[in-house]
Structures are given as C-alpha cells and as structure tokens.
Amino acid sequence: MQALVLTAPNEFSIQDIPEPSDLEPEEVICKVDTTFICGTDPHIIAGDFPGFWPKSFPFVPGHEWSGTVVETGTRAASLGWKEGDRVCAISHCGCGVCRNCMTGRYNLCLNYGYEDRGHRQYGHYTPGAYAELMKTSIKSVYQIPDDMDLEYSACVDPLSIALYTVKRSRLKPGEDILILGSGPQGLMALLCAKALGAGRIIMAGGGERLSKAEELGAITINYRETDVVKRVMELTNGLGAPRVLECAGTVDSIRQACLAASKGGVVSVIGIPHEDPLIPMKRVVLDEVEIIGDRANPNTAEEALSLLAADRVDLHPLMTHRFPLAEFGIALDIFNKRQDGAIKVAIKP
Numbered sequence: 613m614q615a616l617v618l619t620a621p622n623e624f625s626i627q628d629i630p631e632p633s634d635l636e637p638e639e640v641i642c643k644v645d646t647t648f649i650c651g652t653d654p655h656i657i658a659g660d661f662p663g664f665w666p667k668s669f670p671f672v673p674g675h676e677w678s679g680t681v682v683e684t685g686t687r688a689a690s691l692g693w694k695e696g697d698r699v700c701a702i703s704h705c706g707c708g709v710c711r712n713c714m715t716g717r718y719n720l721c722l723n724y725g726y727e728d729r730g731h732r733q734y735g736h737y738t739p740g741a742y743a744e745l746m747k748t749s750i751k752s753v754y755q756i757p758d759d760m761d762l763e764y765s766a767c768v769d770p771l772s773i774a775l776y777t778v779k780r781s782r783l784k785p786g787e788d789i790l791i792l793g794s795g796p797q798g799l800m801a802l803l804c805a806k807a808l809g810a811g812r813i814i815m816a817g818g819g820e821r822l823s824k825a826e827e828l829g830a831i832t833i834n835y836r837e838t839d840v841v842k843r844v845m846e847l848t849n850g851l852g853a854p855r856v857l858e859c860a861g862t863v864d865s866i867r868q869a870c871l872a873a874s875k876g877g878v879v880s881v882i883g884i885p886h887e888d889p890l891i892p893m894k895r896v897v898l899d900e901v902e903i904i905g906d907r908a909n910p911n912t913a914e915e916a917l918s919l920l921a922a923d924r925v926d927l928h929p930l931m932t933h934r935f936p937l938a939e940f941g942i943a944l945d946i947f948n949k950r951q952d953g954a955i956k957v958a959i960k961p
C-alpha cells in the first residue's frame with residue numbers, strides 16, 4: 613500500500629509498504645478515506661520529540677482520520693463490528709486495565725508507550741493513517757451516522773480535544789470565555805464554547821484566522837497590535853474572564869491567560885510551549901486562578917460526533933484544503949505557512 617513514510621527528521625516520501633497484518637482480536641483494519649493534518653504533525657515530522665514521537669524510523673504518522681472497516685478481529689466481530697462500518701478515530705488507545713484506564717482517564721494510561729502492555733497512540737508512536745490502510749483498536753474508533761460524510765467526520769479527533777478543553781474550564785451557560793490562539797484548536801474551541809452556551813467569546817490571535825474567528829461570532833483581539841490583558845479587562849469591566857482557554861502554547865500566552873482570568877477563574881490549557889513560562893504565582897494563589905492541563909480527548913469523541921450530527925457545530929468554514937497523499941509535501945507546506953487561509957487541510961490516501 614501507499615503510505616507517507618518518515619525516515620528521519622524532516623525526511624519523508626510516499627512509499628509502497630506492506631499492508632497491515634497480524635490482526636489482534638480487538639482490532640480492525642480500515643480503508644482510510646481522509647486524514648487531516650494536525651498541528652502536532654509538523655513537530656513529529658521535524659523530529660521535535662526525539663525517541664518519543666516517533667520512537668524510531670521508519671514511521672507512518674497521521675491521526676485525525678476516518679475510513680471504512682475492511683477486516684475485523686475476532687472479538688471486534690463478536691462485538692458487532694463488520695466490514696463496511698464507517699468510522700472516525702482518535703489517537704489514544706489506553707491499555708484498558710490500569711487504574712487510570714479503569715477510571716476513564718485512558719489519556720493518562722499508566723502503561724503509556726508500552727505496546728506489549730496494550731497501549732497505543734496512533735500516528736505518534738504507533739503507525740498512523742497517512743496510508744491507504746490503517747490497523748486500529750476498536751477502542752479508538754467510533755461509528756459515524758449514515759448521513760455524515762467520511763471526510764467531515766475525520767475532524768472528530770481535534771474537535772473532541774477542543775470540546776474537552778471547554779468542558780475542563782467548567783464553562784456555565786452565559787459566562788464569558790476568553791480563548792488565546794486562533795489556530796485550528798482555538799477556532800474549534802470557539803465553536804464548542806458557542807455550542808455549550810458561552811456568553812461573549814473573546815478571542816486573541818492574529819492573521820487571517822482571527823478574521824475567521826470574527827466571522828464565527830467572537831470579539832477579537834489582535835495580539836500583535838493590542839495589549840491582550842488590558843483589552844480583556846476593558847471588555848469585562850476590570851473583572852477578567854471567568855473561563856480562559858489557552859490554545860496558543862507560547863510563553864506569553866500562558867502568562868496572559870493567568871493575568872486575564874477573573875478572580876476564581878479557570879485557565880484550561882492545551883498549548884504546550886517550548887520553554888516553561890513564568891507563571892504569575894501571586895495572581896494564581898491570591899486570586900485562586902485555577903490552571904488545568906488538558907491532554908487529548910478522553911470520552912468526548914461521541915459527544916463531538918453528536919454536536920456535528922445535530923449541526924450544533926459546523927466545521928465547514930474551517931475545512932479549507934484537500935490534497936491526494938502523493939502531494940503531502942505541498943499540503944504540509946501550505947499548512948505550515950497558513951497559505952490561502954489554510955486551517956484544516958485534508959489528505960486523501
């Protein structure tokens with residue numbers, strides 16, 4: 613089959629590789645329809661996580677995908693999975709038996725990274741979906757409604773991360789929310805916050821993507837031109853935002869998030885900065901600002917699918933580009949340079 617194969621940091625090509633085999637009882641093999649480029653992919657490709665994502669080369673990345681089941685393992689079949697099932701996927705697959713998995717926190721699996729103990733993270737250290745065929749545990753795939761197209765459903769992975777970020781902020785209907793970062797995750801968080809009944813949505817970001825945020829109903833702040841914290845204080849009568857989502861992942865934005873939160877506010881963080889930021893601890897302690905880290909999307913994919921199926925969230929404005937697998941290099945370049953308003957870029961293996 614054709615697949616995108618990473619052979620070293622920043623070295624990749626489309627190659628013919630063996631089809632997946634050795635199906636385990638709880639696995640299925642799917643024909644991949646669509647794999648979206650995730651913001652993490654360029655970092656995996658650049659070798660920013662040496663020995664971790666991936667552990668070694670050659671490696672096939674890709675984790676925001678959808679497809680159709682073509683082969684089922686024995687237990688998957690007993691559980692009702694069959695050829696022709698249309699699915700979308702998430703990257704995490706907990707071992708299923710450790711304390712964290714047993715209590716629903718499989719994103720924090722205690723056997724993370726040990727394939728022999730049943731853990732997987734597809735497209736990160738387990739082979740991923742920039743390929744014609746994808747072998748996956750049924751723990752990491754979800755049936756999609758008959759009337760939803762496969763390409764659309766491939767965004768469930770990032771959308772369910774955005775949903776988790778909003779839920780972790782404990783947003784209550786009508787409350788104002790501040791989102792830092794107008795990239796794909798920030799924009800999806802905006803859509804989720806709206807669906808969950810946020811009051812005003814304030815988004816700090818830059819470039820064309822900030823105009824998109826405005827189109828989607830946010831009050832926008834261009835962080836290059838405006839003091840973000842000052843502007844948030846003006847907009848909130850000096851109180852700050854009760855819910856803050858940090859989706860930018862820079863040293864400045866995390867600091868701004870802590871300073872722009874209201875007394876007793878919550879900062880829900882998915883951005884990962886290269887260096888640890890200076891946290892304004894006086895503010896955090898004396899005003900009880902809670903900082904909450906969010907990893908991936910535990911138990912939110914089905915909810916994200918429901919939001920899409922019911923049209924509470926419409927992702928079409930964010931789906932900007934589509935390329936065949938053979939043109940992955942061009943697609944990655946357009947994604948990285950945010951050319952032509954690129955937000956979510958689809959690859960068709």
Ligand SMILES: [Zn+2]
Pocket residue numbers: 650651652675676769770
């Ligand atoms: Zn991702």
Ligand SMILES: [Zn+2]
Pocket residue numbers: 706707708709710711712713714718720721722723
């Ligand atoms: Zn586990």
